[in-house]
Amino acid sequence: MTGVTDPDILTGMILGAEGIPDIMVILNSPTGCKFYHGHIAHLKRNESEISDPYLRPEPWFFGQSRIPCTYLDDQDYxxxxxxxxxxxxxxxxxxxxxxxxxxxxxxxxxxxxxxxxVITDMGMEKRCIPVEIPGYSSSAPIGVDKMLVRILEHIKPSGKPENKINLIGLSILQRYCEGTKKEITSLLEKSGITLLSTPGAGSDTEDLSLSSGALLNAIVFPEYAIETANYYYNHFKIPFILPKDGAPIGFDATRSWIADICSFLGKEPFVVNQEIHSAEKTAASNIARINAVSGLPRGSGFAIRAESSLAFPLVKWLYTYLGMIPVGIKLTDGSCRTYSEKLINFLQENHLDNCLGIFPGKDPDIVFTDGTTGSMMKNLGICRGYIDISHPPSGKIEIIPKTIFGITGSLMLIEEILNILR
Structure with a gap:
């Protein structure tokens, strides 16, 4: 399938900065570069104000609450x-x-x-961070990662050591960021672990200035965090854990993710493991009910288009836990090489590697992709249904925070899968 476009490095940089509440991005650009990013930033920051040119008549903003721009024209070039x-x-x-x-x-x-x-001449070098060349062909996760490092370099964190951790690799660019942060924070707190900051996902600059005092950087989504993790290690000797089984999606990867962090900190994830076991029992009873009537979801075909740190645990879990068969797997630009290799090895061991590099493949029942692509594919009759796992979304109104990660996310994915297939 052609015509699928992922957010690029500029979008990543803008939303990487906009994920910090007390930072405002100014874009030196024509207005065409501004409106999409201003709209997404407005939605992702959960601002109550309505974007309306009559209510927001200020220059530079063009009726939106975020991302003022210089509206460049031919004379400016x-x-x-x-x-x-x-x-x-x-x-x-x-x-x-x-x-x-x-x-x-x-x-x-x-x-x-x-x-x-220009910034120096106006005496704003302490308040304004310049990004002269954002990059031209790289992916959005790389943009988020680079932007966070640039902001940290400007802030120069100086926090005192605390018995807390930073959660990195989260971004408002990701699907369900608010719900994911809530879920992961809950898993950590139930294991006796306290958060210090979540750079790029709600922590303000004061939190970031204290973030150098963390014991550990726990990575949720590696593609968004490698440079950030290395910055903290190189400047403050804060170690980081690269999750061996990828992002915490599915019961197995969630269990592995929290176990690695608890092992490093000398904690015991007893409560979390109990809750995973309980969730598995709940899932099993619902799966058995559907399976008894139709044999599903076993044997159903699925296609995935995502970063490798998400695709690897999701493919592995869907195949080993639900018995579903991958028919198409496409890794997006900027995927982490570690998980790409793990995914290739898993597929080869199970004689499934013929589906790698194609999307959506032959007759998928369910497609895991961004909401816009998934909605289009369902409307074209390419699949029976889709599960929205990345940006851009389908446009469906969502009030309750959701997630595809952790225990809650695992149950939500199973619920969605069963409702599509039944």
Whole structure:
């Protein structure tokens, strides 16, 4: 299938910064680069204000609450953007108390304006972080990771040692970030582990300044966190755990993820293991009820398009726990090589490697992908249904925080699968 487009490094950088509540992103770009990102940032930050040009008449914002931009035109590409940069920074410095991240859009970066000099000339070097060249062809997870490192370098964390951990590899760019953070925090707290910060997923700059005092960095989604983890290790000697079975999706990977962290900290995940066992019993009774009538979900075909740290545990769990058969697996750009290799090995051991690198494959019953692609494929009759596991979403209104990770996420995935197949 062609025509599937993933968010790029610019989107990753913008939403990586917007995941920190007291940071505002300014985009040096035409208005066309601004509206999508402004809309997504508004939704992901759960802001109550309505984007309306009549309610938000301020210059630079164009009716939206987030991502003001310099609305570059043809004259700016010839004569430069210096004047507009000065005007937007002068406007924002008196209306926004927090940090500002000024990002050149890829096209604007070719103009050659020295945005660092503009910031310095206005005396805003302590409040404004310049990103002159965001990158051109890399993936969104890399953008999130690089942006967080850039912000940490500016903040220069100086927290005192605490008996707490940082949760890294979460981003508001991810599907169900709020629900995932809630679920993972709950698993940690039930194991006697306290969070210090969640960079890029709700922690403000004060939290980030204290984050250097953590005992450990626990990684949820490796593609979004490798550079961040290395930054903390190189500057503060904070160790990190790369989950050996990938992101905590499915019962087995969740059990493995929490066990690794507890082992490092000398804790015992007794309560979490009990809850996983209870959830497995609940799932088994519902699966047996469907299986007794139709034999499903065993033998059903599925296709996945995702990062390798998500695809590996999900493919493994669906195949070994539910008996479902992969017919198409496509890893997105920026996938972590470690999990790509683990996935390849698993598929080869089970003689399933013919499905790797194709999407959606032959007659999938269920497709695990972003909501926009999944909705299109269902409408075209390519699959019976889809499960929305990544950005961009399908547009369905969601009020209750959800997740595909942890115990709650495992049960939600089983519920969705059974409802599609029954």
């Amino acid at each position: 010839i004569f430069g953007t210096h004047d507009k940069l000065e005007k937007i920074l002068d406007y924002m410095k008196n209306r926004w108390d927090g940090l500002i991240v000024l990002i050149n859009a890829p096209g604007a970066s070719l103009i050659g304006d020295d945005i660092k000099k």
